[in-house]
Amino acid sequence: MTLIWDWFIAPLQYDFMLKAVIVSAVVGLVCAVLSCYMTLKGWALMGDAVSHAVMPGVVVAYLLNIPFAIGAFIFGLMAVLSIGFIKAHTRVKEDTVIGLVFTGFFALGLVLVSKSPSNIDLQHILFGNVLGISQADIIQTAVVSAITLMVILCLRKDLLLFCFDPIHAQSIGLNITALYYTFLILLSLTIVAALQTVGIILVVAMLVTPGAIGYLLSDRFDQMVWIAAGSGVLSNVAGTYISYHLDASTGGCIVVFQTLLFVLTMVLAPKYGLIAQRLKSSD
Template identity: 35%
Template sequence: MLDFFLAPLSYEFIRNALVVGVFAGVLCPVVGTYLIVQRMALLGDVIAHAVMPGLAIANFLNINLAIGAFISGMLSTFVIQWIRQQSRVKVDAAMALIFSSFFGLGVMLLTTLRTQLDLEDLLFGNILSVTVGDGWRTGAIALVILVLVKLFYKELLFFTFDPLGAQAMGLPVQVINLGLMSGITITLIAGMQAVGVILVIALMIGPAIAAYLLVKELHQMMIVGGILGAIASVSGLYTSYYYDLPSGPAIAIAVFVIFLLTLLFSPTQGILTNHPFKRGIESHTKSG
């Protein structure tokens, strides 16, 4: 059994992938928790796809890809907000429009600008190619964002559950919202290298909603979600190693398996553990 866990660690690329995967697995669900409780999970998917034009332009201009991705991702959130403020269009419709428009623009720019970016790697990730430097960078991003979440937890909590109340209390809600959107965008960019544009949203949302079925408090969701995200990353990488599967999709499937197990067996909200027939038996037993 010990050889099962130690054998892959003899390869440096596996060790690097595990480091990046764990950092992304912890960070993504912590930030994704805010999207879940705000019922804005689709926004993460929108931003994940909206970074594509920025990546293409940054590569064409020979500047840091993260800069282009961040600008493009943030621009998508501003456009969604602008559409909501200037029209009767609902937020879900605005997000769906921006999702398809930015992603289509990104694919078009990747083709017309003749960039050297591999579309398949952008979409599905290539975690096995990460370096030690990538691990340090992902770890630094995770540390900074987690520290900021800790420092401004009360303000973010108030804003998340009652934005109007937060504004009435004098909190700078626009600044808080900008900071939250920035954190989400940076987290998505950091996670993209692990599982790609399409699958990073699974790592951000899946462990968070699994944690939502297990605990009730926001800070508990973050802790449990981070643990589940790390487990999904590690188990996905080991599965991809032993069964010769693509790493990104393997991590996404591991996320879904964890969610499915939680959905079925959660002590308080599981389908099987809280079946109506079982609850009826327990109620009858107590009354008897």
């Protein structure tokens, strides 16, 4: 029992670990909430697109010595607007547009890194560095997360209808174009909030996995959100702890833990799990 207690308490003796645990929990919450809407909308690829598209913004912000969040959000917004514009004005399908935009922006980021006169740590951009997060970055993450959650709370019913049935949403007078861009802006903000925790590449998992877990465990959206939020916070905090004890990548540990939770859910979910489905088919 003492060993278990020490396992939990020992990391918190260090200020950097206490900050990392708190920030990870906040980021896990906001990513999980948005993840539920993305799961209903089927927008996993969109999350991948926007997360990769912010890379040149992070590099530009580094070169200009301004907060990463500003550059990341501007380029994320540019990617969102580009996807919407190309989709609306060409016959190219949305998934193709997304692939074109995110690979183009990500490649631009790589070019900027390679030509930068400064020694930019690409590892931290791609995979995050929550253990080395500064006070300014903590405040930035908290503000961005709070804004995102407040907007989702205010527009939760409209966003839910837009994600579940956009045709019906339009028929009752909702401006689905405005909701489309609002949702993408929220996605950009969430990715900005998660950059320090897991980086550009792994943030996609945080935007997909919690919602998938909630979707397998509940038929009601409100319950799905609570389950996703719980799994998101648990995964981020547990992954941060594990990374400390294993001296491994924090972002990697978080995503691996989330993936294991999903695998357990996929197998053991009481209604939609593989075991339950096998038992149901054998009756």
